[in-house]
Amino acid sequence: MKTLAGKIAVITGSGRDTGIGKGIAMAFADAGCNVVISDIGVAKDHRFDESHIGTTDEMNAIVQEAKDKGVDAIAIACDVRRESEVKNLISSTVEHFGAIDIMVNNAGIGYLMEPLVEFKEESWDAVLEVNLKGAFLCTKHSAINMIAKGNGGRIINIASQAAKSGFPFAAAYTASKHGMIGLTRSNAVELGEHKITVNAVCPNHITTGLGQWQNEFFSEKMGMNYDDYIQGIRDRVPLGRVGLVDDIAKACIFLASDQADYITGEALNVSGGEEMH
Numbered sequence: 001m002k003t004l005a006g007k008i009a010v011i012t013g014s015g016r017d018t019g020i021g022k023g024i025a026m027a028f029a030d031a032g033c034n035v036v037i038s039d040i041g042v043a044k045d046h047r048f049d050e051s052h053i054g055t056t057d058e059m060n061a062i063v064q065e066a067k068d069k070g071v072d073a074i075a076i077a078c079d080v081r082r083e084s085e086v087k088n089l090i091s092s093t094v095e096h097f098g099a100i101d102i103m104v105n106n107a108g109i110g111y112l113m114e115p116l117v118e119f120k121e122e123s124w125d126a127v128l129e130v131n132l133k134g135a136f137l138c139t140k141h142s143a144i145n146m147i148a149k150g151n152g153g154r155i156i157n158i159a160s161q162a163a164k165s166g167f168p169f170a171a172a173y174t175a176s177k178h179g180m181i182g183l184t185r186s187n188a189v190e191l192g193e194h195k196i197t198v199n200a201v202c203p204n205h206i207t208t209g210l211g212q213w214q215n216e217f218f219s220e221k222m223g224m225n226y227d228d229y230i231q232g233i234r235d236r237v238p239l240g241r242v243g244l245v246d247d248i249a250k251a252c253i254f255l256a257s258d259q260a261d262y263i264t265g266e267a268l269n270v271s272g273g274e275e276m277h
């Protein structure tokens with residue numbers, strides 16, 4: 001069934017081949033949704049080198065994959081830290097498709113992990129700027145358009161298990177993801193009168209580029225080999241496996257669909273039961 005037939009969705013951070021954003025975009029395309037594949041595109045400074053970002057070539061290839069599923073798709077490069085670029089993302093989407101129905105705030109960085117007492121100010125700023133300010137700016141500018149159109153809308157924030165629990169070496173990441181839940185709740189209250197729902201999805205461990213980097217980081221810190229570390233995750237997850245990109249995509253389809261009309265301000269754990277509050 002084409003649950004999202006004819007809808008228009010923007011997914012930030014969806015230009016990395018193994019990422020959650022790409023998985024959401026492909027699932028949306030399978031559900032009949034037209035998609036904007038958006039990512040930073042080019043390395044901008046030493047904190048955003050190509051090994052951690054979705055490049056322009058990757059974005060264009062993902063657009064083609066979506067089109068092969070029979071929907072319309074375009075790539076728009078956007079650094080979510082920059083309001084002018086976010087404005088352009090939304091105005092270019094509306095210029096091409098006529099509207100925006102669904103905004104998925106997925107862009108995030110998780111590779112700046114340092115002990116608290118050594119945490120650099122520039123690392124803190126970089127993480128907060130992408131993970132939290134980026135979601136704020138994208139929500140603001142998509143909401144302006146959704147309100148003007150008067151047809152409601154959906155905002156979906158990809159938060160984390162780190163939005164509910166604390167993690168070592170991750171002060172900035174954990175604070176940014178907890179902040180994302182605050183943003184979700186505040187925006188849900190404010191945008192309800194416009195029939196715009198705002199919800200967060202909280203994954204635990206998914207072996208994307210970011211996920212693999214974090215798994216390697218933590219296994220090394222704990223003096224474990226990688227496979228034993230992953231087995232440790234399986235052992236503590238009630239459903240007995242690590243998460244998959246598709247698990248997150250399915251939750252997003254639900255929240256974007258008519259089935260979730262009366263759900264807003266929620267932060268949905270998709271963690272196989274590892275996180276329960």
Ligand SMILES: NC(=O)c1ccc[n+]([C@@H]2O[C@H](COP(=O)([O-])OP(=O)(O)OC[C@H]3O[C@@H](n4cnc5c(N)ncnc54)[C@H](O)[C@@H]3O)[C@@H](O)[C@H]2O)c1
Binds near residue numbers: 130203204206212
């Ligand atoms: N993988 C996991 O285990 C996991 C768990 C919980 C939450 N998450 C969250 O899921 C989201 C997607 O992560 P992922 O695991 O797919 O990693 P990923 O690295 O594959 O995807 C993150 C994307 O964000 C993009 N990005 C980074 N800075 C940007 C900027 N300034 N502007 C625009 N885009 C930018 C990157 O280029 C990349 O494509 C992130 O918000 C992450 O925090 C991931």
